[in-house]
Amino acid sequence: MCVCQHPPEVKENVPVESETYPGELENEVEELSAQTLNAKLNAIFKERTDVKSNGLCLDTCKRMVKLMDLDLTGTLSIKEYVALKEKLEFYTNIFSLVDTNLSGTIDSLEMGNALQNAGFFVNEKIRDLIVEKYSSENLSLDFDNFIASMIHLETIFKMFKILDKGNSGSINLSLSEWLCAALA
């Protein structure tokens, strides 16, 4: 059994005023596309001193939009964006918590702790696959790759939950469904 628990659910009714920076949303009227979100988040993380970010990639932001886009507009409303910010804060805190030597990166062992803290209970083989996929040098993950891995994992969990209609813990996929899942 690789997986015992799902990560925190996406909240549908998060107050707009929570987890935002002062004045950040005052002039927000437009829906955020993945590209706009990418620029916005990179600007925010660049200013922060508690984490070292070199910038999230566009693919990660596309996944974020898909994950948080509850009304299926293809973009994030302010409410959806605030829920995403809360999620990113959750993962940022975990990264800081497990990076005990303050190197700005986390190794395979620390990643195991991070996964558990995030609610992903996976075996060592799965952990190593995640580290191999998202690590850069020395099999360690920097902050941006860590966030990317968490968002990807959540996407996979969410997809499984949708496909596992009877909540049986296993799914049968057609080729078309498999392709959709693998490419998401």
Ligand SMILES: [Ca+2]
């Ligand atoms: Ca939306």
